[in-house]
Amino acid sequence: MALALTALFAIVEFAGGWISNSLALLADAVHMSSDVVALGIAAFAGRVAMRPAHNGMTYGYGRARVLAAQANGVALWFLSGWIVWEAFGRLLDPPDVQGWIVIVIGFIGLVVNLVILKWLHGADDINTRAAYWHVLGDALGSVAAIVAGATIFLTGWMPIDPILSFLVAGILAWGGWNLLRETTGELMAATPSDVDVVVLEKAMCGVTGVSGTHHIHLWKLPGGGRALSAHIVVEALQEWDQTLALLQQHLREAGIEHVTLQPESDSQDCNHHCCEPCDH
Numbered sequence: 001m002a003l004a005l006t007a008l009f010a011i012v013e014f015a016g017g018w019i020s021n022s023l024a025l026l027a028d029a030v031h032m033s034s035d036v037v038a039l040g041i042a043a044f045a046g047r048v049a050m051r052p053a054h055n056g057m058t059y060g061y062g063r064a065r066v067l068a069a070q071a072n073g074v075a076l077w078f079l080s081g082w083i084v085w086e087a088f089g090r091l092l093d094p095p096d097v098q099g100w101i102v103i104v105i106g107f108i109g110l111v112v113n114l115v116i117l118k119w120l121h122g123a124d125d126i127n128t129r130a131a132y133w134h135v136l137g138d139a140l141g142s143v144a145a146i147v148a149g150a151t152i153f154l155t156g157w158m159p160i161d162p163i164l165s166f167l168v169a170g171i172l173a174w175g176g177w178n179l180l181r182e183t184t185g186e187l188m189a190a191t192p193s194d195v196d197v198v199v200l201e202k203a204m205c206g207v208t209g210v211s212g213t214h215h216i217h218l219w220k221l222p223g224g225g226r227a228l229s230a231h232i233v234v235e236a237l238q239e240w241d242q243t244l245a246l247l248q249q250h251l252r253e254a255g256i257e258h259v260t261l262q263p264e265s266d267s268q269d270c271n272h273h274c275c276e277p278c279d280h
Helices: 004-020 023-049 061-091 100-119 126-155 160-187 197-205 237-253
Strands: 209-219 227-232 258-265
Touching: 004 023, 004 126, 004 197, 023 061, 023 100, 023 126, 023 160, 061 160, 100 126, 197 227, 197 237, 209 237, 227 237, 237 258
Parallel strands: 227 258
Antiparallel strands: 209 227
16 A cells, blocks of 8 residues: 555656656655555565475575665665765755745645554564655655745745755655665674673573573574573583473563573583682
């Protein structure tokens, strides 16, 4: 629904921007066109991510959402650069703009974008949030178009059109940066930003029977969950079943469901990962 509505209004906005000669409106129309592509990529990636895991893809296809979000982040940067380029040209030679057309179409565009934002709001996966960023930037572009149109209609000051386009470009660049930073971190299997590994390690060390930990790896799964693997130095290997249950409980409370833990004997040499100072 968001894809169809965005595509329809992009055509209307292109026509309005061409007739009124407004860069703010044309920039918003180009952005809405990029929204069509972004929403299309997001929808396609969402379908691919639903495919079941198999021997060749044991984690499944969930990373398709991350790849789509990264592509949309790059698209936001290119779009921002195009708007800045056009705005500089128009700032040097401001064209005549029909303010009332800009106001009307900008207002309709804002309503359309607010409806789509409501549909996309609250999504947990980064793929939908990437599409949300595109539509949010477009909503702000509609606001800029309305302000530019009103200013031109009331005062005749034409430079306001490219000036506000700079603002929209900056917001889009910021959104693109956030998407690229988050998706790159996930593709590089970075530690989730809301989990402190040091605190997590201390919690595991506080479990009865655990004397040390090492080789801790924590990453985000394609489906959005968290996974952890670690070597656990235990005082008594014969009590590993009880110790494992306690560790899993602590990790579940920390929001980590997928856990792989390898027990090791406490008789090995102690290193700096020991929970308490030791002398063996």
